[in-house]
Amino acid sequence: MKRTSLSILYLSLVLLLSGAAVQAELNVVTTTTDLADIAKKIGGNKVKTIALAKGYQDPHFVDAKPSTILKLKRADVFIQVGLDLEIGWVPSLLEAARNQKIYFGGPGYINASQNIELLEIPKEDPAYMRALGDIHAYGNPHYWLDPQNGKIIATTICNRFKKLEPENSQFFQDNLDAFINRLDAAIVGWKEKLAPYKGRKIIAYHNSWPYFAAFSNIEIEGFIEVKPGIPPTARHLISLIKTGKSKSIKTVIISPYFDERPAEVVAEKIGAQAVAIAPSVASIEGIDSYIGLFDYNVKVLINSFK
Amino acid sequence: MYNNALSRKFKIILCATLFFCIHNFPTTASAQSKKDESVSAQIEKLNQRIKELESLVKKGQEISHKKSMSDSLDNLALKKEVADVLRKKTEKASTRKTLRTREQNTNFPVSSTMNPGISVIGSFLGTGNNIDHLDRNYGIGLDATEFAFRAAVDPYATADFFVAVHKHKDPLVAFHDEDHDDLDEHDDHGLEEDGHEDLDPHGHGENPLEFELEEAFVTLLNMPFGTQVKAGKFRTKFGKLNETHPHAYNILDLPIMYQNFISRDGFIDQGVSVRWLLPHSAFFQELTFQVTDGPAGNASFARGDKNEFVYNAHLKNYFDLSDNLSLEAGLGMISGQNAEKSGSAQIWAGDITIKWKPLQRNRYKSFEWTTEFMQSRQNHGIESINSIGWFSHMRYQTQKRIFLGVMAEYSEFPEFNTYNQKAYSGIIQFLATEFQKFELQGRYNKGNFFESFYDFSLRAVFVIGAHGAHQY
Numbered sequence: 001m002k003r004t005s006l007s008i009l010y011l012s013l014v015l016l017l018s019g020a021a022v023q024a025e026l027n028v029v030t031t032t033t034d035l036a037d038i039a040k041k042i043g044g045n046k047v048k049t050i051a052l053a054k055g056y057q058d059p060h061f062v063d064a065k066p067s068t069i070l071k072l073k074r075a076d077v078f079i080q081v082g083l084d085l086e087i088g089w090v091p092s093l094l095e096a097a098r099n100q101k102i103y104f105g106g107p108g109y110i111n112a113s114q115n116i117e118l119l120e121i122p123k124e125d126p127a128y129m130r131a132l133g134d135i136h137a138y139g140n141p142h143y144w145l146d147p148q149n150g151k152i153i154a155t156t157i158c159n160r161f162k163k164l165e166p167e168n169s170q171f172f173q174d175n176l177d178a179f180i181n182r183l184d185a186a187i188v189g190w191k192e193k194l195a196p197y198k199g200r201k202i203i204a205y206h207n208s209w210p211y212f213a214a215f216s217n218i219e220i221e222g223f224i225e226v227k228p229g230i231p232p233t234a235r236h237l238i239s240l241i242k243t244g245k246s247k248s249i250k251t252v253i254i255s256p257y258f259d260e261r262p263a264e265v266v267a268e269k270i271g272a273q274a275v276a277i278a279p280s281v282a283s284i285e286g287i288d289s290y291i292g293l294f295d296y297n298v299k300v301l302i303n304s305f306k
Numbered sequence: 307m308y309n310n311a312l313s314r315k316f317k318i319i320l321c322a323t324l325f326f327c328i329h330n331f332p333t334t335a336s337a338q339s340k341k342d343e344s345v346s347a348q349i350e351k352l353n354q355r356i357k358e359l360e361s362l363v364k365k366g367q368e369i370s371h372k373k374s375m376s377d378s379l380d381n382l383a384l385k386k387e388v389a390d391v392l393r394k395k396t397e398k399a400s401t402r403k404t405l406r407t408r409e410q411n412t413n414f415p416v417s418s419t420m421n422p423g424i425s426v427i428g429s430f431l432g433t434g435n436n437i438d439h440l441d442r443n444y445g446i447g448l449d450a451t452e453f454a455f456r457a458a459v460d461p462y463a464t465a466d467f468f469v470a471v472h473k474h475k476d477p478l479v480a481f482h483d484e485d486h487d488d489l490d491e492h493d494d495h496g497l498e499e500d501g502h503e504d505l506d507p508h509g510h511g512e513n514p515l516e517f518e519l520e521e522a523f524v525t526l527l528n529m530p531f532g533t534q535v536k537a538g539k540f541r542t543k544f545g546k547l548n549e550t551h552p553h554a555y556n557i558l559d560l561p562i563m564y565q566n567f568i569s570r571d572g573f574i575d576q577g578v579s580v581r582w583l584l585p586h587s588a589f590f591q592e593l594t595f596q597v598t599d600g601p602a603g604n605a606s607f608a609r610g611d612k613n614e615f616v617y618n619a620h621l622k623n624y625f626d627l628s629d630n631l632s633l634e635a636g637l638g639m640i641s642g643q644n645a646e647k648s649g650s651a652q653i654w655a656g657d658i659t660i661k662w663k664p665l666q667r668n669r670y671k672s673f674e675w676t677t678e679f680m681q682s683r684q685n686h687g688i689e690s691i692n693s694i695g696w697f698s699h700m701r702y703q704t705q706k707r708i709f710l711g712v713m714a715e716y717s718e719f720p721e722f723n724t725y726n727q728k729a730y731s732g733i734i735q736f737l738a739t740e741f742q743k744f745e746l747q748g749r750y751n752k753g754n755f756f757e758s759f760y761d762f763s764l765r766a767v768f769v770i771g772a773h774g775a776h777q778y
Contacts, residue, residue, distance in 0.1 A: 067625075
């Protein structure tokens with residue numbers, strides 16, 4: 001009897017102690033892989049991250065599959081790029097998710113565009129905005145492609161994580177500080193490498209690179225697309241080829257979700273290189289982090305300039 | 307001996323538990339020591355900060371002592387400075403680095419940001435056929451216009467309003483039995499002997515546009531047990547197509563089985579809808595249950611004279627077979643008073659869709675195959691009439707903006723299962739941009755009560771205003 005009660009005591013002690021060692025992770029769902037990587041860097045082992053879009057998918061056109069609703073239903077945090085990048089698929093998913101934590105305005109809902117200094121805010125009369133193509137009315141949404149903005153995104157995420165789990169505030173802050181330090185050091189390196197190529201001109205497929213261009217001091221002279229969302233016509237490509245030749249452009253960049261053939265044709269005609277550039281983490285094999293994204297892009301860009 | 311065995315057992319249990327605790331403890335123990343270290347570091351930082359604040363307070367006290375002697379002079383200087391600032395213009399924004407809010411970043415007045423999402427969708431239609439006896443084989447004009455308003459009401463609900471403006475649509479083929487009324491109660495057109503409609507019986511060339519509040523409903527997003535509740539006037543959850551608005555179809559006309567069993571516009575009614583997401587996460591499964599008042603102009607159902615409502619249930623099942631391939635299967639049933647008000651009616655419907663859309667190049671290539679089947683039962687006392695209908699539609703994307711479709715259809719009629727019609731269609735769609743598309747459909751129609759004929763439709767759909775959700 002005495003030994004039975006002792007063993008029960010031991011068992012309950014064991015259970016108590018093992019319970020103290022385990023803590024539930026925050027379930028973080030993001031739209032893009034870049035947001036997922038940054039969230040993981042801040043949250044560490046206190047968060048579990050899923051990105052709804054693959055790195056090689058066009059984030060404007062991710063399909064709102066019903067199965068995604070199951071992931072959102074269980075999420076504690078939802079992070080989107082915002083600025084209407086995901087307007088075609090996120091609102092209907094959040095409405096159907098039955099999860100007030102992550103619905104617009106909920107405690108776990110994060111629009112990562114807050115506090116970002118935006119580029120290309122259209123000044124056109126709203127009634128004529130679509131004449132400019134499928135542009136984003138609030139500003140160009142591809143802001144994560146300036147690594148300086150990565151720090152702002154990380155801070156926004158860190159502040160929210162702290163609100164949700166105040167007991168882990170210091171942990172998140174330490175991770176944020178470490179991330180920013182690493183990013184700052186890397187930025188110095190990238191700027192040094194890019195310095196000799198200041199003012200270099202390139203051609204891009206879609207207008208997703210103004211933040212990267214501003215950071216790198218390169219200029220985007222033209223686009224394969226006639227206007228955002230309008231695929232190239234023969235006439236437009238001919239005019240682009242003329243521009244490319246006259247400005248001695250050596251680089252045409254393409255993203256993995258666009259048809260590479262028009263870019264290859266233009267590159268061949270102007271004597272330039274068609275370069276696959278990474279718009280997001282995991283869009284190209286081997287790129288598995290936000291810092292890795294810029295390591296890769298700076299490297300391939302410089303190689304094409306040489 | 308007994309005691310030795312027991313004590314050995316206890317030693318084993320003790321060692322095992324100690325081992326288990328040590329295995330966990332490093333996390334807690336080392337975490338504990340790490341915690342201690344960080345607490346000491348924080349205390350150190352706080353001590354440092356206290357010293358800094360103490361010296362600041364001391365300085366402040368010295369300054370305030372001097373300040374009291376020169377206050378009067380300072381006041382005068384301050385007044386002058388404030389006056390200067392008020393006279394000067396403010397600095398230009400470009401010389402100042404500020405974080406701007408969205409409202410400051412745009413030219414849009416703040417009041418317009420409180421408007422609902424408003425979009426207007428227009429649809430132009432040209433039609434033609436080779437029905438011999440008709441005076442007018444070709445038609446041209448506005449098919450439908452839709453004004454859509456939607457927004458969040460508050461954190462708990464959304465609201466949708468759709469006003470449709472369209473011409474009254476007469477079917478090209480309608481069954482007319484001498485002993486029964488026309489199926490479409492709006493239709494008072496005469497019929498030719500071979501069963502074809504006279505599309506312009508009054509000979510006036512009139513076909514006025516009609517305004518209709520097509521849908522108006524509120525959706526409560528977070529009801530208990532994972533349900534969402536919709537209330538108002540809405541397109542019911544029936545089959546795969548009924549909730550879709552006509553301009554968003556990938557075919558130019560509702561399938562003939564919908565037209566014959568429901569109506570040319572689909573099943574639209576007023577009532578309440580509850581949508582329950584089943585709590586397991588093996589696959590997406592949603593059960594919808596709806597109670598509605600009873601529709602007008604419906605071939606199978608009518609509003610009951612007594613306390614009778616229309617009940618509709620639908621179970622949607624969705625499976626991701628792979629990243630690029632999905633399967634959706636639905637099963638539903640509607641029950642209510644029949645259109646003649648002589649008894650009840652039921653329709654069972656099943657739908658199955660296979661969709662292939664490669665993740666990386668989903669804008670360039672896709673394939674979709676949908677098949678729907680319907681069985682209707684009309685009960686008149688002891689007599690019951692069973693009729694069926696089905697269609698199968700394949701749609702293949704050949705390049706970014708071009709889609710090719712083929713469709714086969716079969717349909718009987720709710721009251722007459724000995725009469726049937728078939729149709730075979732080819733469709734080409736050109737989606738010029740996200741906001742404009744052009745579609746051409748050619749169709750061969752045959753049946754056992756009319757002479758077969760061809761018809762074609764050309765449609766242009768265009769949208770302005772708020773960006774709607776992409777269809778999946």
